[in-house]
Amino acid sequence: MKQYFLNIWETIISLSTGFGITWVHMLNIKKGNVTLQYPEEKWPRPERNIGFNHDDYNVIRSRLTVDMDDCIGCLKCMRACPVDCISIETVKAETRGEDIKDIGHVGITSSGSKKAMVVTRFDIDMTECCYCNLCTYPCPEDCIFMTGGPNADRHPIDYEFSEYDRTDLIYRFAKKGSKEKMEAQMFPKKEKAEA
Amino acid sequence: MTVDALYHWLNETFPFLSGNEILIVLAILIPSVALFMVIAVNALVLVYAERKVSAFMQDRVGPMGQGVGLHAGKWGLLQTVADALKLISKEDIIPRLADRKLFIMAPFVIFVGAFIAVIALPFGETIIIADMNIGIFYILAVSSFGVIGLILAGWSSNNKWSLYGGMRSAAQIISYEIPAGLSLITVIMLTETLSMQGIIQYQSGGLFSWIVFSSPFSFIAFIVYFIAAIAETNRTPFDIPEAESELVGGFHTEYSGMRWSFFFLSEYANMLVVCGVAVTGFLGGWQSPIPGYFNTAGWSIFWFISKILFLVFVMMWVRWTFPRLRVDQLMDICWKYLLPIALFNIFGVGIWTLIFG
Incomplete structure (x- = not known):
């Protein structure tokens, strides 16, 4: 019986943790966005230094x-x-x-x-x-x-x-x-x- | 505007046709077409919202574009239109060994199940197609109608995945009807009516007269109903009937093109219905949160739709946060947790009304 209520409590805690994680990610979309809008944006080309002129x-x-x-x-x-x-x-x-x-x-x-x-x-x-x-x-x-x-x-x-x-x-x-x-x-x- | 009121209005505006059967047909047809538009626009908006919400929660940007053309418009706003065009132009495949009649029928049966539930949703004090005195019971009854369509689709596809999907969804929806129904009984105990408008009238008087805040038991009932509603619409984390990683597409594995899009349309219509019931039963329906303000007919539509959209957003939030449940976990949650909690709630609300009511 104790386990039963512990399960419910654990469910509530873990669900709210999950909700929190996705909520934070959704709010920080401007900063955390990983998508590159390819034809309009490109990764900067690295400075090429391969050991010769x-x-x-x-x-x-x-x-x-x-x-x-x-x-x-x-x-x-x-x-x-x-x-x-x-x-x-x-x-x-x-x-x-x-x-x-x-x-x-x-x-x-x-x-x-x-x-x-x-x-x-x-x-x-x-x-x-x-x-x-x-x-x-x-x-x-x-x-x-x-x-x-x-x-x-x-x-x-x-x-x-x-x-x-x-x-x-x-x-x-x-x-x-x-x-x-x-x-x-x-x-x-x-x-x-x-x- | 109910069908009866529309019929009387038609009789008065077209006196030369009064008493004619055409007017009855018209009075039924006009709201049906309007409702179909509501469902179509609902799907159009929700598909876009789902794409965007899922993208933002996964650190992506979702459909984007710089203009009309190869891209999907500004911020991908035309994405759903492009989806619809693609679905219309796709080939309609019916497997050779499928049960042809049932296969063709199934998506429409599911759609009808979702469609006839929408007619009892009150968008305002007078904006309701059918104001039945058993409204909430009617919605509970007809929303289970879709299960027949799911089983038909699963059986007629003549495919193991589809059959498993159909059986699973039948088991799931029938099980979760019980906690959903029991948690709505707490609402009915408080309001002492089954009519949707009656339930909303009971909650007039601002935010704190809404049933969800009226007692701790009704708050728990709201949570239970919402979990059961997510399960009834077959959405993640309760999407074992269409679990992509196990069953390809579940009951709609063999469907393509417009038939498949009817499954999609009815999924979003179902979301509208369950969220509409949750809003009506617990969140005050079309009542404004501030008593005495913003309660004209236009505002009532706004409140109802914005409350629904909020719940739909929570559904999407749930979908993109939690992983899928196993079949046994699904049944555990329903029978071992939700059902006892819902029963306890009925008891609790009874005591609460005895003491405070």
Whole structure:
């Protein structure tokens, strides 16, 4: 009989303790909240100190990006890629080293070499990329590189690249309209015959 | 506005139809549609509140968003709308080996059980659909009606989990009816009436004439009723009929889409009913806590709904604080603790009224 009332008393005490705990947590939600509203808020990136100077050591593994004004269409990165995630198509330019203004093609690279090719397609499929960094070494113009780290002045770091659609992870770097423009130049007669 | 009053009003406003059966149908239909809206809005609000309360108690923020679109609106206010749209657009699956007729019927039986109990809830002095002289008894009687639906759902799904869930919920609801009923008997002993409006009239005169504060025994009766009410609505910590970790979903394992949402709707309607009975019986119903002030019809709706929402909040608080009980613990609480306490209460209230009444 004594145990019976002890049980009731213990129930009341333990229930009120539980109530208290959740009540305090509910009142302190502004302070105790652990949720991060992801796209709007992000954890601060830690200061990276891995024992060497970033500027000497081009090994950051983030997103690949291409500076299309410097790309001469030599296909070296495409050949170097072990998983074939880079696909490039080029068309011979009419005059070597000349700008084509309506597609934004730049004739001369920043290191001074004249472009013989117009790149009509430069797709990097980041779903396949294995971040081996092998494509960046053969590039004669240093125009394909990983974002951030030693290249932070050229492109801010992007390590998340989360997208709503998987196809959005195929990054298309070629200048807009270059494919249509160059194909129209290559096959003018065919178009007339069709018309 | 009772159905009778509405019928007389319709007869007077449409004299060319007076005595016609259409008016009877209309007088029944209009309050029903209004009540359905009340239940739907109730579920809409409570689902959002439940998400937010549970989130805050677990140090989360719950549904959030910056605008309409992929997010659920400011502070996630559109979350329930998104839920409803999802449920409507979902496929309606009926298992091949299920008992088709009963399977289709079960959610509606449960919903009707919750729905017909709401008509006796007094939202104000005149705002009640059916002011019966046996109101509280009627609610107790019809709210057990949902058990049939639960057993139907459990049986017709042709699934072990569902059957276990149905059996457990039947055992639980029938057991907890007894302490709930006995604790309401203390109210009836004090008020000497079964009518919902009569019980509320007895408690007029401010905070300290409410039955919950009128004697220590009625306070205990309120606690007992509230615990039994949580058990009757199948909510945590008494949610063994739908225990996710043991029975997947219990009696609604096989349900999907709109049928499933009817279970949900009736769960929240049941919460409304049990909290409404608790408010009517113990917390003064639509009476304002300050005698003589704030007691117009509008305020009476406000008091009734805010008292209900307070109790619903306590229910959510309980749900997100305590772990689920085992089946034997559940039965222990009902038969070994709540029932003797409720019986003792009846005795105590009897003595109290003899001495002080």
